Amino acid sequence: MPTAMTYAEFAAREAHGVSPAYETLSVAVSHDPDVLALLDTLPPAKRQPNLLYAVVTFLGGPVTDQAAFRAFVRERWASIVPEMRTRATQTNETGRCALLLPVLAALPQPLALLEIGCSAGLNLYPDRYAYRYGDHPLGDSPVVLGCDLTGTPPPAALPQVVWRAGLDLNPLDITDPADVRWLESLIWPEHHHRRERLRAAARIAAADPPRLRRGDLVDDLAVVAEASPEGATLVIFNTSVLYQVPPDRRRAFTDRVRDLPGHWISVENPATFAYAGIPDPPDETLYNILALDGRPLAWTRPHGQAMSWFGRE
Structure with missing residues (x-):
């Protein structure tokens, strides 16, 4: 283009x-x-x-x-x-946890989370944030994530997370002021609430830093996944990452992640994967698609501000 x-x-x-x-x-x-x-x-x-x-x-x-x-x-x-x-657009948008939560809460607990393209790993703490789906609050945290949810009931409980890991070509250190400044630079100028939310989430992550590994999403995925604990449901997830990956590597990642145990959650631009038989998005603005194990479930706004569910749970 x-x-x-x-x-x-x-x-x-x-x-x-x-x-x-x-x-x-x-x-x-x-x-x-x-x-x-x-x-x-x-x-x-x-x-x-x-x-x-x-x-x-x-x-x-x-x-x-x-x-x-x-x-x-x-x-x-x-x-x-x-x-x-x-540099890369490693927007560590915690608002996307509101998109993951309905799926995470419905999976067998406890969970072992592995994020692809993790940036500084802020999305590895969905259990430590609070949420508001319309008029339905959930959780107690200085980080409150609002999401307009239609098409499915809001989740009733937070997930139980016992292991957190991330894989990125260039993971950021949430305890490094320069890396935090880059994350803040990625936030759009009028979005003061997102900037404040980022700082609050950074304090949560810095108090208990996740395991972040520098590596390739195909070549190093299995090694990181094998370190997840027994007795926990492995959940590999990616949000607004794969559009930056060449098509051949994207296909290789898809093949690799499907061979691993557990589940795979993807929130990506609809051009990233070819989904057949899905309804039109709610309007002409940009939407991503939330999918579980390759099955599309919902249209989602890029920063997690809204989700329109169309799939069967």
Whole structure:
């Protein structure tokens, strides 16, 4: 897809109604030949809007004034390039735990969680967060995750988690201030509640850090999974990760994860997997698909703010 179209689509489908600043920036970039030419010097996977905006934020640049942003990109491109090439959109969005919870709570307890593309591992603590599905509260925690849920009753209990591990090409250290600053840079400018939530979740994880391993989602998956304790249901999960993985490696991961014991939960863009016979999404904004063991169950919003259930439990 041409870079200009990528930014125009991001404005219309992801930022519209969610982040006025990023919607304005994306429209401006889609019409700026100078910035587009700079972006086109990068590999296609490194041209994405979220990555550019996070790098500019990380470097202290402006993201709420489109003219100042464009000037910063042109003037500071030499500093931006190495960050764009080495960093990834490791948005450790705890709100996605609200999407996982209905499935996690229904599986045989206790659970051993293994997250693919874990970033700093904040989504490995679904049992230590509180939730609000509409008017239905669940749990007691300084981290409260709200989700508009339709099509299925909200979960009635939190899962029991006895083991947490993550696998990532570049896991982040939640006790490292620089890594936490990068996570904060990935949060959209108007989303102050997400920033506060990230900091609260970081304190929970830093008090009991998860086991995070640097490695490949195909080559190293079985080794990490084998370390899970006996007597616990192994749950391997990934959220908004596989779109960054080449198709051949994605297929290899799917084959590998299906051969392992336990269950696999996936929350990914519908373009990532070809699901047949599913209903249309609720509207024209961007939705992901929640699936259990390859079976699609629900349409979900990217940050966990809503879920429309259509599958059989």
